[in-house]
Amino acid sequence: MQDLKTQLVEEFGKDKVVEAFGELTLTVDAADIIKSCLKLRDVFFFDTLIDLCGVDYLTYGQSDWDANASSSGFGRAREAQIDEDRHDKRFATVYHLLSVRKNHRLRVKAFVDEAQPMIKTVTGVWAVADWYEREAFDLMGILFENHTDLRRILTDYGFVGHPLRKDFPMIGEVEMRYDEKLGRVVYEPVSIEPNINVPRVIRK
Amino acid sequence: MAEIRNYTLNFGPQHPAAHGVLRLILEIDGEVIERADPHIGLLHRGTEKLAESKPYNQSIGYMDRLDYVSMMCNEHAYVRAIETMLELEVPQRAQYIRVMFDEITRILNHLMWLGTHGLDVGAMSIFLYAFREREKLIDCYEAVSGSRMHATYYRPGGVYRDLPEKMPQYLKNDFRKPKELEVMNKNRQGSLLDFIDDFVKEFPKSIKQYDDLLTDNRIWKQRLVNIGIVSANRAKQLGFTGPMLRGSGVAWDLRKNQPYAVYDKLEFDIPVGVTGDSYDRYLVRMEEMRQSNHIIKQCIDWLRLNPGSVMSNDHKVAPPNREAMKDDMESLIHHFKLFTEGYCLPEGEVYSAIEHPKGEFGIYLISDGANKPYRVKIRAPGFAHLAAMDEMAKGHMLSDVVTIIGTQDIVFGEIDR
Numbered sequence: 001m002q003d004l005k006t007q008l009v010e011e012f013g014k015d016k017v018v019e020a021f022g023e024l025t026l027t028v029d030a031a032d033i034i035k036s037c038l039k040l041r042d043v044f045f046f047d048t049l050i051d052l053c054g055v056d057y058l059t060y061g062q063s064d065w066d067a068n069a070s071s072s073g074f075g076r077a078r079e080a081q082i083d084e085d086r087h088d089k090r091f092a093t094v095y096h097l098l099s100v101r102k103n104h105r106l107r108v109k110a111f112v113d114e115a116q117p118m119i120k121t122v123t124g125v126w127a128v129a130d131w132y133e134r135e136a137f138d139l140m141g142i143l144f145e146n147h148t149d150l151r152r153i154l155t156d157y158g159f160v161g162h163p164l165r166k167d168f169p170m171i172g173e174v175e176m177r178y179d180e181k182l183g184r185v186v187y188e189p190v191s192i193e194p195n196i197n198v199p200r201v202i203r204k
Numbered sequence: 205m206a207e208i209r210n211y212t213l214n215f216g217p218q219h220p221a222a223h224g225v226l227r228l229i230l231e232i233d234g235e236v237i238e239r240a241d242p243h244i245g246l247l248h249r250g251t252e253k254l255a256e257s258k259p260y261n262q263s264i265g266y267m268d269r270l271d272y273v274s275m276m277c278n279e280h281a282y283v284r285a286i287e288t289m290l291e292l293e294v295p296q297r298a299q300y301i302r303v304m305f306d307e308i309t310r311i312l313n314h315l316m317w318l319g320t321h322g323l324d325v326g327a328m329s330i331f332l333y334a335f336r337e338r339e340k341l342i343d344c345y346e347a348v349s350g351s352r353m354h355a356t357y358y359r360p361g362g363v364y365r366d367l368p369e370k371m372p373q374y375l376k377n378d379f380r381k382p383k384e385l386e387v388m389n390k391n392r393q394g395s396l397l398d399f400i401d402d403f404v405k406e407f408p409k410s411i412k413q414y415d416d417l418l419t420d421n422r423i424w425k426q427r428l429v430n431i432g433i434v435s436a437n438r439a440k441q442l443g444f445t446g447p448m449l450r451g452s453g454v455a456w457d458l459r460k461n462q463p464y465a466v467y468d469k470l471e472f473d474i475p476v477g478v479t480g481d482s483y484d485r486y487l488v489r490m491e492e493m494r495q496s497n498h499i500i501k502q503c504i505d506w507l508r509l510n511p512g513s514v515m516s517n518d519h520k521v522a523p524p525n526r527e528a529m530k531d532d533m534e535s536l537i538h539h540f541k542l543f544t545e546g547y548c549l550p551e552g553e554v555y556s557a558i559e560h561p562k563g564e565f566g567i568y569l570i571s572d573g574a575n576k577p578y579r580v581k582i583r584a585p586g587f588a589h590l591a592a593m594d595e596m597a598k599g600h601m602l603s604d605v606v607t608i609i610g611t612q613d614i615v616f617g618e619i620d621r
Contacts, residue, residue, distance in 0.1 A: 021288055021554045047440045050557070051566060051583040061551075061572045096555055096568065096583070100440055100449075100456050107555065128443030131591035139252075154245035154620060163253055164579075170257055198259050202573045203548045 004044070004104050011039070025107045030093075030119045033110050037095070037125045046097035046106060049122070052132035054140030055092045058166040064199035090114040091142055095122070112142060121147040139164040169194055210238055213602075217246050221324045221606045224616035228593070230605065237605060240597040242590055247620035255580040259546030260286055260360065263580070268354035270582060271618035274313040275345075276305045277560045278618070279358040284464065285556035285567040286360040289549045292521060297507065298362035298514040299466045304503035305348070305357070306465075306558075307496040308400070311407075312341050313561035313613075314489050314496075318414060321486070321610035325427045330417050337410050340403050347372055347396050361516030367507070371399040397504050404501045411493055419490075428483040432596040432608045435480060442595070443588035446563025447492065448612065451477035451485035458559035472499050482611035489613075492561075520547050546575040555583075562586055562613050584618035 005024055008017045018025045028036040040046045095108040112119050121144040122129045133144040134153040141162035144150060152159060161168055171194050174187045213230045216222035225246035231239040251270065255263040267278040280302055287294060319334035342352045347368050349355035357364050371392040376385055391402040418424045434444065439452040449456055457474045459467040475491035477484030516522045523542055524535035549571040557566035563585025570579040589612040596608050 020552050023555060025553070048443055048445075050443065050445075050564060051555075051568060051581065053568065053581040055570060055579050060578060063574060094568070094581075096566070098564075100454060103461050105462075105555070107553075126443065127441045128588050128591060131587060135587075152245075154248045156245070163250060170253065196257065198262075198545065198575070200574050200576050201545060201548070203575075204573065 001104065004102075004106070007044070008106075011043075012036070023105065023107060025109060027109050027111075030110045030112050033122065034120050034125070036108070037122050040097060040106065040108070041125055044099065044104075044106075045101045046099045046104070048098045048100055049095060049126035049128050049132070050098045050105075051094075051096040052122075052129055052136060053094050054136040054142045054164070055094055056140060056164065056166045057090055057092065061202065062200075063202045064196065091117045091140065093119055093136060093142055116143075117141060118143040118145055120145045123147060138162070141165060215605070217243075221609060223320065223609060223614045225620075226590075226609065226614065226616065228605065230597075230602070232602060235602050237597045237600055237602065240594045240605065242593050244590065244616070245620050247616040249621065251621045252580050252582060255577055257576065259575050260549070260577065261542075261546060263577075264359065265354060265356045268356060269617055270584065270621060271313075271560070271562065271565070271586070271615050272353065273316045273615055274309045274561045275353060275355055276302075276309045276357060277313075277558060278565060279356070280306060280465075281556055281558045281560070281565050281567045283358045283360045284558065285554050285569040286549065288554050288556055289552060289569065289571060290360070290521060290547075292361055292516055292518060294362055294516060295513045296466070297366075297510060297512045300503050300506050300510075301363050301367065301514060302358060303465050303467060303470070304400075304500055304507070305344075307499045307503070308341050308344060310496045310561045311493050311500075312338055314493050315341075317489065317561075317610075317613045321613075322418065322424075324606045324610040325424065327418065327421070327424060330414060333410070333413060333417070337403075337407065340399075343372075344396065344400060344403075347399075359515070359522065361518060361522040362514045364515075366514045367396045369395050371396050397508060400500065401504050404497055404504065407497050408494065411490065411497075414490070418486075425483060427603075427607055428486060428611070429481060430479070431482045431600060431604050432611055433479060433481045434592070434596065438595075439480065442592045444563070444592070445585050445588070446560065447485055447488045448563060448585075448589055450475065451488045452480035453477055458557060458564060462557075464558060470499050470502050472496075482607055485611050548573055548575045549577075557583070560585060562615070562618070563589070565618075582618070582621055584621065586612070586614055586619045590614055590619055 005017060005019060008026055012026060016027050089111050091112045091114060093110050093112060097106045097108060110119060119142065121133055131153060133147055134150060136142050137144060137150050138152040138154055139162055155163065161173060171190050171192055173190065175190045176185055176187050179186045210231050210233045213232050215228035215230055217225040217227040227243040229241040229243065230237055251266050255266060264279055264282060267282045268275040270278045315334040315338045319331035322330035345355050346352045349357040371394065373389045373392045374385060391399055434452050436452045436454050439449050439454065453476050455474050455476050460474055472495045475488045477488050519538040524538050528535040529539050551571060551573040553570040555566055555568045557564050565585055566583035568581035568583065569577055572578040597605050
């Protein structure tokens, strides 16, 4: 792994490569994602994309005791505190690469802008990215430029919102029931209240 | 002349061969598949979102419910992610127990796959035979955790408790004759290890039976050979792992290539296919069952000789024992803290992957230093496999779609999460 690290540092720069818990993380610019991925595939032999996911860093490092208590009292449910500094670093797409040939793993991270969370698709580099990108779009709302089939994948047909974003409530926005009079399923705003059983604490 | 056009066919989600809730939109030209568009998410429960709102230990149970035919393997990936971040030492005995149950789980999974795959393709009887053995292994789950499926047996720091000294027996009731009862309890006289040992001895005979039923069966071969061929390079492009990748001839197995737990101390082989068709994948999985059997045997032998602790002594993560709690203040505090607040992980991120029966199952965990994960991403092997459905089914007949679903070993709990 140290060899790989040295090579990556040579290629991408010292501050881009981080080693932690025995794993390597490479941070790349969202604009260069295709170029970097092609290089990783062809020069570093990362022949498989194991995983691709989106991460929302909106409430990173916040514990429940610091946050605003919600208006509904002390169910300990809270409203997410918006971190003003985080706008350009709110979303990240994370790629987990595996080299079957060299027996290496690498994590690649690219931050995308909150105002326009868009990054180029890597389906051309690894075919498997297709569904993973659809998933990241569905759950996190990250758009993948030039993706040919960017439909929702895991949520319901006609779903609104991106559930894994930190400002999407745990209990959801709508609930569904069968209306006997109308003879069909209807959607209504949720009737349950948010509740947190164990508060989130950060201890150093 | 009448105009000939393709038509679309809706397959599932309520179809017995759809393995749960797969909905396929098939574009068909006559009986030949032009395009297959799987619609998934009908079993989406938001596991990742739920895990974000719970202390680490409370999500172990969710892991069982991901791939609900290989429960303990899912747990293994999750607890390993936590252990890596905490840099926690896991006792050797716990590691061996985990490996033994991972392999039991692999057999469980492959038996389920074999039964349903046979059922899909039209071989009814194999299902009954597979479930006969599966029942015994599920009893092992029950003996060790109290639950037949959703065990929640692995915990960060080890396993919940040691293997029971006594295998539970069938009880007398009005419907069982004493003679019958004696036969049923014959292999349950000793400890759990004795019971598994007995299973390990008998299992090769059962595999032989499956072999006799299917391997040279003309109909079985007609339905499987040359169906859904994937080349080695293409398999890597499509993110295949596990038997799907090995079926295409790539000798890649995390247990060998990136060993975790105690796999580096055990002896076993990695079967690989040649052509990468459904029949090769069938053979690979059959051989994997034999290898798993071999690994279980080695674990039993080790476990018999090496008693000891099965849980870490770090009471920040693992609960202290009941007795200590009664008269030791510190243990009481630890217990209280652990079950009300949980424990905090250091800030950082980790990806832990294991060789799950279906392929590479990974947990990507981001922690911001809190007692709950900041983000959990579950890398389910089936997700990548099902994504290749379109490519694998193109040009095949409608009935082959069912074979391909079977050979991919689809379980919706993990795909939809």
